[in-house]
Amino acid sequence: MCQAFLNDASFYRFLLLIDQDIAANVQAGGCCCGGVLHSARYPRKPRGIRAWLDESCTSRLSFCCAVEGCRRRSTPPSVRFLGRKVYLSALVILATALEHGLSPRRRRWLIETLDIWPQTLSRWRKWWRESFSASGCWQSERGNFLPSLDPAQLPGALLGRLSGDGLHQRLCQLLVLMMPVTSTSWSGYLRVSINPQKM
Numbered sequence: 452m453c454q455a456f457l458n459d460a461s462f463y464r465f466l467l468l469i470d471q472d473i474a475a476n477v478q479a480g481g482c483c484c485g486g487v488l489h490s491a492r493y494p495r496k497p498r499g500i501r502a503w504l505d506e507s508c509t510s511r512l513s514f515c516c517a518v519e520g521c522r523r524r525s526t527p528p529s530v531r532f533l534g535r536k537v538y539l540s541a542l543v544i545l546a547t548a549l550e551h552g553l554s555p556r557r558r559r560w561l562i563e564t565l566d567i568w569p570q571t572l573s574r575w576r577k578w579w580r581e582s583f584s585a586s587g588c589w590q591s592e593r594g595n596f597l598p599s600l601d602p603a604q605l606p607g608a609l610l611g612r613l614s615g616d617g618l619h620q621r622l623c624q625l626l627v628l629m630m631p632v633t634s635t636s637w638s639g640y641l642r643v644s645i646n647p648q649k650m
Contacts, residue, residue, distance in 0.1 A: 459619075460505060462541075462619060463505070463507065463508060463531070463539075464505075464507065465623075466530050466531045466541070466623075466626070467507045467508075467531065469530045469623075469626075469627075470512055470527070470529050470530055470531055471512065473512075473527045473528060473529070473530075473630075474512040474514075474527045476527075477514065477525060477527040477637060478490075478514055482516035482517075482518065482521060482523055482525065483523070484516060484518055484521045484523065485518075486516040486517050486518035486521055486523075487516070487517045487518075488514035488515065488516060488517070488525055489514060489515055489516075489517050490512075490513075490514060491513050491514055491515035491524065492510040492511060492512060492513055493510060493511040493513050493526070494509060494510055495508065495509055495510055495511050495532065495537075496509065496537070497509075497532075497537065497538060497539045497542075498537050498538050498566060498567075508531065508539065511526065511529060511531070511532050512526075512527060512529070513525070513526040513527070513636075514526070514527075523636075524636050525636055525637050526634045526635075526636045526637055527634060527637055528630035528631060528633045528634045528637065529630070529633045529634065530623070530626035530627060530630065530633075531626075532633060533629070533632070533633055534632065534633055534634070534635075538567070538571075540626055540629065540633070541622060541626065542565065543575055544606045544610070544622065544625060544626070545622070546561060546565055546567060546572065546575070547572065547575045547576055547579060547605075547606055547607075548606050548607035548610055549561060549607075550572055550576065551604070551607050579602070579605040579606055580602045580603055580605065581602075583602075583605065583629075583632065584602035584605060586631075586632050587631065588628070588629065588630075588631040588632045592628055596609070596612050600612065606625065609625060610622065610625055613625060
């Protein structure tokens with residue numbers, strides 16, 4: 452099921468539409484100095500499921516101020532990329548959630564199929580337990596989940612608590628919830644709505 456979900460090209464096209472919408476809002480807002488923002492995408496080479504991805508996942512939307520002397524970088528939050536991590540956000544969430552309670556044989560299958568080092572999975576678990584659970588993003592959201600969630604059970608417990616008809620919708624909700632931790636070069640506020648009909 453995980454492999455079928457992760458190689459669903461229409462899901463990544465939907466995430467790209469969300470990122471493009473976010474980027475358009477950020478670009479329309481301009482630079483904090485008043486300058487115009489021009490496209491300055493980052494090349495990306497996502498690991499793990501690259502064979503299943505198209506060209507849309509080879510760059511992260513970003514901008515640079517046109518004013519000489521400012522040239523400030525403004526990278527919008529993203530539902531596709533989790534900061535500087537080289538794996539796509541969806542893969543980080545699903546692999547870490549799946550890893551909880553897997554038998555050694557299933558864990559090996561996950562590592563081999565997604566081409567993830569065991570140490571990488573351990574780092575992701577630590578990131579969820581320590582960095583994400585201490586982030587301002589989670590501190591402002593965790594009160595919406597009662598009874599409270601154990602950080603050691605993230606992200607699986609969080610995926611289970613979100614509402615939606617299926618994994619696609621719950622995962623999209625979690626990706627939107629996590630957007631504040633995906634960029635450090637932009638600190639504005641965005642309201643993002645997900646239309647399940649576009650999926």
